[in-house]
Amino acid sequence: MAASLPAIHIPIPIARSSSGKNRAAIIRCNQSKIKTNAAMSVHLHLRIERPYRSETVISTSSLSSSWNLVEREEEEKRVGGPSKSTPEKEVIGSKWREIHGSMEWAGLLDPLHPWLRQEIIKYGEFAQATYDAFDFDHLSDYCGSCKYSKHRLLSSLGLSRTGYEVTGYIYAMSHVDVPRWLERPSHVAKLDRWCKDSNWIGFVALSDDEETRRIGRRDVVVAWRGTVAPLEWYNDIQGRMEPLEGADVTAGVRVEHGFLSVYTSKSESTRYNKFSASEQAMREIKRLVEVYRNRGEEVSLTITGHSLGGALALLNAHEAARTFPTGEVNVSVVSFAAPRAGNTAFGIDLRRLGVRVLRVVLEQDVVPRMPGLVLNKERLEKIKGELRCVYSHAGKELRLDAAASPYLKRGLLHPVGFHCMETYLHLVDGFHCSGSGFRADAERDLALVNKACGLLVDELRVPACWYQEANKGLVRDRNGRWVRQKRNPEDVPSLDGTYH
Amino acid sequence: MAASLPAIHIPIPIARSSSGKNRAAIIRCNQSKIKTNAAMSVHLHLRIERPYRSETVISTSSLSSSWNLVEREEEEKRVGGPSKSTPEKEVIGSKWREIHGSMEWAGLLDPLHPWLRQEIIKYGEFAQATYDAFDFDHLSDYCGSCKYSKHRLLSSLGLSRTGYEVTGYIYAMSHVDVPRWLERPSHVAKLDRWCKDSNWIGFVALSDDEETRRIGRRDVVVAWRGTVAPLEWYNDIQGRMEPLEGADVTAGVRVEHGFLSVYTSKSESTRYNKFSASEQAMREIKRLVEVYRNRGEEVSLTITGHSLGGALALLNAHEAARTFPTGEVNVSVVSFAAPRAGNTAFGIDLRRLGVRVLRVVLEQDVVPRMPGLVLNKERLEKIKGELRCVYSHAGKELRLDAAASPYLKRGLLHPVGFHCMETYLHLVDGFHCSGSGFRADAERDLALVNKACGLLVDELRVPACWYQEANKGLVRDRNGRWVRQKRNPEDVPSLDGTYH
Structure with missing residues (x-):
C-alpha cells in the first residue's frame, strides 16, 4: 500500500436493509442509518478498513455450527419463514474512481473493502454469465452460441439486479492458431447446423440509469468467456510471443500468440467473424462511449474475464486505452484466474496507457502460473525456464486461499474445482484479509x-456439478x-450473430 | 416349437387406427377392419406368424434413409404437423392364455407374434418404471424410496395408458447377505434421514376394468427392480446355493443364496422390512386375488423384473404358485436380462407348479450368463466350471441380438448399455424373427x-444418459x-412405507 496516499474522509456505511422489497440501489449514505453492530462497524477512510476481528470470520473448526445455520435457514425457507434477502447495494458514486482503481486499489485490498468486494463480485458474475449462457451441447443446433438473446441474457441468469443491459455480443473464431480446446469433435462439426467456425465469446453491457447513479458514472462492461475445454489446453500453448500492434515497440511489448489470435482473427469465409472479436468489441465500446460522452456523462470501461477471458480482457483493455484520448474513459480490468498474457513490457505499457488491472488469483489454481508452469512433464524440462522468465503478470493482485473457506474440501487436489469461476466468487465473498x-x-x-465442480464439503449436501x-x-x-x-424463437441467433 | 400343438383358428388382426384420439383398448376383432397392407398381413393362426418379408425390416445399410424418416417426422412434430399417435392396442381377450404362456409360447416367439410383443413391452415398461421412479440420489432425504406415491407412479412416468393401477409397494432390506450393491456409501448412510436399511424394490399393480376387458382376465402384476450398482456386483455372488423352502426337497431344488436373502430378509429393527419382500408381495397378491376371485373373475399373475429383478420374479412366482390351488391363478414370469437364479431342479419345480417363464435375453449382455461367467478373471479359473454346471436357466427364451438394430452402435463393447432395460425394450420392439x-x-x-446409456448411433443426435x-x-x-x-407432499413416504 502506498503510504503517501491521502486519507479520504468520507463516511462509508455498511448498512444493509432487512427488507428485500427494493433490491435496486437505494441511497443510504445517511450517517444515521449506519448499524452499530460490531461486524458492521463504521469505516471512515477508504484506506482504513475495519480491523480483523476474530468474531467476524468463521474458522474451519466451527464449520458444524455454521453449517447448522445454513441448514436452519434453509428449513425456514422451506416453510416460508423469514429469510435474508439480497443485500442492498451501497451507493459508491462519490468514491467510484478509487473503487475502479485510480489509486491502484491502494488500501482497499488487504483487508478488502466491502464496496470493492461488491464490485468485484458484480463483474465476476458477468464473467460467470459467459459460461452459464454458453451452449456447450455438441448435439445442439446452435452449439457454440449464446443460449439467450442479449435482451434476455441477464434476466435468464437471475442477474437483472445488477442493473446492466447487454448491448452487444462478441464472437471469436474457433479454428485459429490456438490449441484444440475451442474446436468441437469432427463428427459434430460435420453435423453442425449453426456455425462451426465461430463461437460466442462474450458480451458488452451498459449500466442503466439507476445503477449509473449508484456507481457515479456510466459503466461500459465487456465480459470475455474463458475456455470450455480441460485445463490441459494451456499445455498446448506454444510459448510463442509476438509484438502487439499499437504498443510501444521500442519497449519490446510482446504478447502470447495464441491469445492474440483468438482476439484478432477473422475470415470472410466465416459467418460471425468477418470481423474479429477485437473489432466487434471495439465497435460496440466506441459506439456506447460516444453516445454517453455526447450526453456529457462520465464513462468508465470495465473489462472482465475468467481464465483465457482474463487474457483477452488485457488485450481488449490495451486496445481501448489506445483508442480513447487520455482521461476520456477510465479503463480497468478485473480478471479472474487469468494466465500470463504477455511479457513485462506489456504490463508496463498497460500502465503507461492508464489501464488499471486487478487480478484475482487463487493460491491453489494452476492456471495463473501459466504459461510458465507446464502440466506436461515431458515438455516441462524443455521450456519451463524460458517461459517463466519471459511471461509476466500485469497489475495488482488479490490473492485468495481456498484454505480460508470452511465450506471447501481440504487435502485433495481439485485442479478443475480450484479454477472454477464460482469458487473464485465464493472466496472473494468470504475474503476479509490475507491470513x-x-x-x-x-x-x-x-x-x-x-x-460445475464438487468442492463443497459433503456435510452441506449440495450435489456436485449440478x-x-x-x-x-x-x-x-x-x-x-x-x-x-x-429454443425460444427470440433466443435463436440470426444470420448476423445478433438475435431477433 | 412343439409340433404337436394344435393350430388355433382365430383371426388375429394387426390393424392400427390412424387416429390417436382414443388410446384405450377398442375391440377390433372385426375381420373387415383388417388392413390389407403387406406389412399388416392377416394371421390366421397363433402358431403361424406372418412370414419374414424383407420389406418389413430395416437393414443396417439403410440406416441413413430410415434416420431421415425419423428426422422428418420429428420436424413435423415440431411444427405441429401430422404425426403417428400411440398405436391402439389389440384386444387379446380370446387368446390371453396362449399369450400368457399356457402353451409355453409355442409358435409365438420366432417369429414373434405382435400380440405377444405388445404384452412383453407392457410388462417391460413396468420393470423399467422401477428404475425410473427410484430415488438414486444419495443426497436426497428419501434416497432409496420411490419418488412417487403409488397413486401417481404410473401417471408420473407416462404409463397411464397401460391401464393398470398400482396397489402396493414392496421394500427389501439393504444390508442383507448380498454384495455391496444395494448399500449406500457410509457417509451417506450417516446423513440419511429417511431409512437406511430398506429400499423400495418394486410394486404390485392391477389391470383396470377396461384393460381387463381387453386382455380377457384381471391381471395382477408384480414388478421387481434390479440393481442400482455396477455390473460388477455379480462378481460378488459367492456361488452359494441353498434349498428353497416349500420346494420339492427330494428333487434337490436349490437357489442362489444372495437372491433369496434379498427376497426373504426381514428385521424388527428396520422400518420397512419388519416384513420381508416376500411377505409384502404375497400379502398384496393374495389380497387382490381373493377380492377378484370372490367376484367370480378370472385372475392371472404376471411377475416381471430386469436383472436381479428377474431372479426375484422367479422366487416370487415359485412362492405364489405354491400358495394358490392348481388352476386357480395362472402364474407367469416375463423376465429381462435375468441371471441364473437356481439349479436345474428349480426350473423343473417351477414348471411342475405350472409357472410359465419367458426369459428375454440379449446375446451381447453378460448378466444372463451369470452366475457362471465371472468378470473377475482371477476368480474365473477357480469357480467357473462348477458354477456353470450348477446354475441353470428356467423357461422359454426370447433371444435378442443388438446387431439387428441399425440404430445401435456397433463394434464396441457396451456392457452397461447392453444390459439396460431400455435397450431390451427397443430390441423387442424391433424383433421380427431370429436372423x-x-x-x-x-x-x-x-x-x-x-x-441411461449411449448406445444410439451419433447420427440420431440423441444425448447419452439423458x-x-x-x-x-x-x-x-x-x-x-x-x-x-x-418432494410433492403426497410423494413423501409415510412411516409405514406407504404414502399419504
Missing part, C-alpha cells in the same frame, strides 16, 4: 460453488415421444 | 434407448438462493 478466516457475514449462496438441464434438453411432445426442445 | 433385420414398423421411441433432473433437484427459492426442491 484471516472466512467472513461470517458472507452472504453469497454456497450452493453456487458446486455448479448445473444441468432437465433430460439434457429433451422434452415429451404431445404424442409422448421425446424430442429436442426447440 | 432378420429390424422391423420397419417398430414404433417405440428411439430416444428412450439413451436414457434421463436427469434439472439442476439435480435444486431450485431457486423466492430469494434467488438454490435449495433442494421438496
Whole structure:
C-alpha cells in the first residue's frame, strides 16, 4: 500500500436493509442509518478498513455450527419463514474512481473493502454469465452460441439486479492458431447446423440509469468467456510471443500468440467473424462511449474475464486505452484466474496507457502460473525456464486461499474445482484479509460453488456439478415421444450473430 | 416349437387406427377392419406368424434413409404437423392364455407374434418404471424410496395408458447377505434421514376394468427392480446355493443364496422390512386375488423384473404358485436380462407348479450368463466350471441380438448399455424373427434407448444418459438462493412405507 496516499474522509456505511422489497440501489449514505453492530462497524477512510476481528470470520473448526445455520435457514425457507434477502447495494458514486482503481486499489485490498468486494463480485458474475449462457451441447443446433438473446441474457441468469443491459455480443473464431480446446469433435462439426467456425465469446453491457447513479458514472462492461475445454489446453500453448500492434515497440511489448489470435482473427469465409472479436468489441465500446460522452456523462470501461477471458480482457483493455484520448474513459480490468498474457513490457505499457488491472488469483489454481508452469512433464524440462522468465503478470493482485473457506474440501487436489469461476466468487465473498478466516457475514449462496465442480464439503449436501438441464434438453411432445426442445424463437441467433 | 400343438383358428388382426384420439383398448376383432397392407398381413393362426418379408425390416445399410424418416417426422412434430399417435392396442381377450404362456409360447416367439410383443413391452415398461421412479440420489432425504406415491407412479412416468393401477409397494432390506450393491456409501448412510436399511424394490399393480376387458382376465402384476450398482456386483455372488423352502426337497431344488436373502430378509429393527419382500408381495397378491376371485373373475399373475429383478420374479412366482390351488391363478414370469437364479431342479419345480417363464435375453449382455461367467478373471479359473454346471436357466427364451438394430452402435463393447432395460425394450420392439433385420414398423421411441446409456448411433443426435433432473433437484427459492426442491407432499413416504 502506498503510504503517501491521502486519507479520504468520507463516511462509508455498511448498512444493509432487512427488507428485500427494493433490491435496486437505494441511497443510504445517511450517517444515521449506519448499524452499530460490531461486524458492521463504521469505516471512515477508504484506506482504513475495519480491523480483523476474530468474531467476524468463521474458522474451519466451527464449520458444524455454521453449517447448522445454513441448514436452519434453509428449513425456514422451506416453510416460508423469514429469510435474508439480497443485500442492498451501497451507493459508491462519490468514491467510484478509487473503487475502479485510480489509486491502484491502494488500501482497499488487504483487508478488502466491502464496496470493492461488491464490485468485484458484480463483474465476476458477468464473467460467470459467459459460461452459464454458453451452449456447450455438441448435439445442439446452435452449439457454440449464446443460449439467450442479449435482451434476455441477464434476466435468464437471475442477474437483472445488477442493473446492466447487454448491448452487444462478441464472437471469436474457433479454428485459429490456438490449441484444440475451442474446436468441437469432427463428427459434430460435420453435423453442425449453426456455425462451426465461430463461437460466442462474450458480451458488452451498459449500466442503466439507476445503477449509473449508484456507481457515479456510466459503466461500459465487456465480459470475455474463458475456455470450455480441460485445463490441459494451456499445455498446448506454444510459448510463442509476438509484438502487439499499437504498443510501444521500442519497449519490446510482446504478447502470447495464441491469445492474440483468438482476439484478432477473422475470415470472410466465416459467418460471425468477418470481423474479429477485437473489432466487434471495439465497435460496440466506441459506439456506447460516444453516445454517453455526447450526453456529457462520465464513462468508465470495465473489462472482465475468467481464465483465457482474463487474457483477452488485457488485450481488449490495451486496445481501448489506445483508442480513447487520455482521461476520456477510465479503463480497468478485473480478471479472474487469468494466465500470463504477455511479457513485462506489456504490463508496463498497460500502465503507461492508464489501464488499471486487478487480478484475482487463487493460491491453489494452476492456471495463473501459466504459461510458465507446464502440466506436461515431458515438455516441462524443455521450456519451463524460458517461459517463466519471459511471461509476466500485469497489475495488482488479490490473492485468495481456498484454505480460508470452511465450506471447501481440504487435502485433495481439485485442479478443475480450484479454477472454477464460482469458487473464485465464493472466496472473494468470504475474503476479509490475507491470513484471516472466512467472513461470517458472507452472504453469497454456497450452493453456487458446486455448479460445475464438487468442492463443497459433503456435510452441506449440495450435489456436485449440478448445473444441468432437465433430460439434457429433451422434452415429451404431445404424442409422448421425446424430442429436442426447440429454443425460444427470440433466443435463436440470426444470420448476423445478433438475435431477433 | 412343439409340433404337436394344435393350430388355433382365430383371426388375429394387426390393424392400427390412424387416429390417436382414443388410446384405450377398442375391440377390433372385426375381420373387415383388417388392413390389407403387406406389412399388416392377416394371421390366421397363433402358431403361424406372418412370414419374414424383407420389406418389413430395416437393414443396417439403410440406416441413413430410415434416420431421415425419423428426422422428418420429428420436424413435423415440431411444427405441429401430422404425426403417428400411440398405436391402439389389440384386444387379446380370446387368446390371453396362449399369450400368457399356457402353451409355453409355442409358435409365438420366432417369429414373434405382435400380440405377444405388445404384452412383453407392457410388462417391460413396468420393470423399467422401477428404475425410473427410484430415488438414486444419495443426497436426497428419501434416497432409496420411490419418488412417487403409488397413486401417481404410473401417471408420473407416462404409463397411464397401460391401464393398470398400482396397489402396493414392496421394500427389501439393504444390508442383507448380498454384495455391496444395494448399500449406500457410509457417509451417506450417516446423513440419511429417511431409512437406511430398506429400499423400495418394486410394486404390485392391477389391470383396470377396461384393460381387463381387453386382455380377457384381471391381471395382477408384480414388478421387481434390479440393481442400482455396477455390473460388477455379480462378481460378488459367492456361488452359494441353498434349498428353497416349500420346494420339492427330494428333487434337490436349490437357489442362489444372495437372491433369496434379498427376497426373504426381514428385521424388527428396520422400518420397512419388519416384513420381508416376500411377505409384502404375497400379502398384496393374495389380497387382490381373493377380492377378484370372490367376484367370480378370472385372475392371472404376471411377475416381471430386469436383472436381479428377474431372479426375484422367479422366487416370487415359485412362492405364489405354491400358495394358490392348481388352476386357480395362472402364474407367469416375463423376465429381462435375468441371471441364473437356481439349479436345474428349480426350473423343473417351477414348471411342475405350472409357472410359465419367458426369459428375454440379449446375446451381447453378460448378466444372463451369470452366475457362471465371472468378470473377475482371477476368480474365473477357480469357480467357473462348477458354477456353470450348477446354475441353470428356467423357461422359454426370447433371444435378442443388438446387431439387428441399425440404430445401435456397433463394434464396441457396451456392457452397461447392453444390459439396460431400455435397450431390451427397443430390441423387442424391433424383433421380427431370429436372423432378420429390424422391423420397419417398430414404433417405440428411439430416444428412450439413451436414457441411461449411449448406445444410439451419433447420427440420431440423441444425448447419452439423458434421463436427469434439472439442476439435480435444486431450485431457486423466492430469494434467488438454490435449495433442494421438496418432494410433492403426497410423494413423501409415510412411516409405514406407504404414502399419504
